[in-house]
Amino acid sequence: MxxxxxxxxxxxxxxxxxxxxxxxxxxxxxxxxxxxxxxxxxxxxxxxxxxxxxxxxxxxxxxxxxxxxxxxxxxxxxxxxxxxxxxxxxxxxxxxxxxxxxxxxxxxxxxxxxxxFLSGEKPGAHDLVVVQHNVSDENTDPAGTARVLADAEPDLIALEELVPPALLVYEKTLASDYPYHAVRGTVGLWSKHPLADTWLLDIKPPGITEAWSRGLRTVVHTPHGEIAAYVAHLPSVRVRASGLASSWRDESAYLLGKAIAAEKLKTVILLGDLNSTVDDRGLAPLTSRMNVAERGFAFSFPAAFPLARIDQVMARSATVGHIRTLPATGSDHLPVAALITLG
Incomplete structure (x- = not known):
């Protein structure tokens, strides 16, 4: 005023x-x-x-x-x-x-x-439960890790970075509930159902000269029929000042996609540490041929503060329903569990 x-x-x-x-x-x-x-x-x-x-x-x-x-x-x-x-x-x-x-x-x-974000999964609507986990070659508690995975009561457990003597611990700890297993190189699959026709999958990029075995293919004889199961660990990527270094990962994804395309069995399940998310075009050789999880984020890496899901479950002639993380283990990854509906 x-x-x-x-x-x-x-x-x-x-x-x-x-x-x-x-x-x-x-x-x-x-x-x-x-x-x-x-x-x-x-x-x-x-x-x-x-x-x-x-x-x-x-x-x-x-x-x-x-x-x-x-x-x-x-x-x-x-x-x-x-x-x-x-x-x-x-x-x-x-x-x-x-x-x-x-x-x-x-x-x-x-x-x-x-x-x-949606649940959308009716009780008993799925046919299989599968678990995928990069157990880390520096894991100091393989027995505890195996128990965490078995507590989810999956039909299949896929593991990467298997190294001796930890491999012996996984075999011993999981033997009672998972009498069938196959290991090739540093990847393996444990199953409640019989396995057959297992072989080493060559997905090594040409630029890697040292010994490198990170893939396997096997047939799982489930009550619902035969399923071709693939376990893979694609090369790591690095974020640098020049950008993302992922050429080896992309080359390995191409080889893996080519192998799956040639698979004669109709139903295929892929479990692995693919070092990428399903949105990354580097995994297009896989995501263009297979279904990915429909529900759940399940960020799995790094375990201390998960930012992305690089541990994947994909399927052909089957649906990957809800995917979730399991409790932390001695690894720098979190395990993921997914529901599979066949057909």
């Missing part, structure tokens, strides 16, 4: 309030500069549109430089955090433009990943 003296009389006049202070109940109006809410936070709105574009068209991000496309796809679900941050900013700054723009990435994210 200001006072004005006029002809000896003192009167009080109200100064005009700035536009940004003239709020009506429930309305968002202009800012300190007089800009209406609809025109504010255009930068946040642009970021929301960009996030939606990356989610919807991640395949368009080129892999020619640093394999940036694969790097983005390895952490694709985490783009949802960008939406959360932008939502907080929009609410804090009362930006209608940003809020409207956020509907786009939210819709795309829910389309891609919303179904993974």
């Amino acid at each position: 200001v006072e004005r003296v006029d002809s000896g009389a003192t009167s009080t006049v109200k100064a005009a309030a700035p536009r940004w202070a003239q709020h009506r109940s429930g309305r968002w109006e202009g800012d300190a500069r007089g800009r209406p809410a609809w025109t504010r936070e255009r930068f946040s709105a642009a970021l929301a549109v960009l996030a939606a574009g990356l989610l919807a068209f991640h395949r368009a991000v080129p892999n020619s430089v640093g394999r940036l496309g694969s790097l983005l796809e390895a952490f694709l679900p985490w783009l949802g955090l960008v939406v959360v941050v932008l939502l907080s900013m929009a609410l804090l700054r009362r930006s209608a433009t940003a809020l409207m723009a956020l509907l786009l990435p939210v819709a795309v994210w829910m389309h891609l990943f919303g179904g993974l």
Whole structure:
């Protein structure tokens, strides 16, 4: 308020309030500069549109430089955090433009990943339970690890990074519940059902010259019929300043996909540490031929703070239902368990 003296009389006049202070109940109006809410936070709105574009068209991000496309796809679900941050900013700054723009990435994210939150699994609807685990060649408690896996009561248990003398411990601990098992190189499969026709699977990239055996194929004689089971451990990837180093992983995935394509048995189950997520185009030789989990995120690596599921269960002529993680073991990976419905 200001006072004005006029002809000896003192009167009080109200100064005009700035536009940004003239709020009506429930309305968002202009800012300190007089800009209406609809025109504010255009930068946040642009970021929301960009996030939606990356989610919807991640395949368009080129892999020619640093394999940036694969790097983005390895952490694709985490783009949802960008939406959360932008939502907080929009609410804090009362930006209608940003809020409207956020509907786009939210819709795309829910389309891609919303179904993974659903249960949708009826009791007894599945035919098999399978477990996949990279047990780590530095695991100091193989017996405890084996017990954690067996507690899930799966039909099949696939293990990677099997090294002596830990292999002997796994064989001894699992023998009573899983009388059938096959090991080739550093990968193995334990089963409640008989195994046959097991052989070493050659998925070694040409650039690796040292001894390297990380794949096997076997036939599982289940009560529901014969199933070809593949266990694989693809080469590791590295994130460097130049980008994602994944060429060996991609080459190994191609060889594995070629072997599965040539498989004569109709039903195939693939279990393994594939060192990638199912969104990564590096696994396209596999994901283009096989079904992936329909429910559950089951981030498995690293065990201390899981950021991605690189331990996978895939199937051909079968459905991979809900996938979940099991309790931590002595490995740097978490085990994953999945429900399989045949046919």
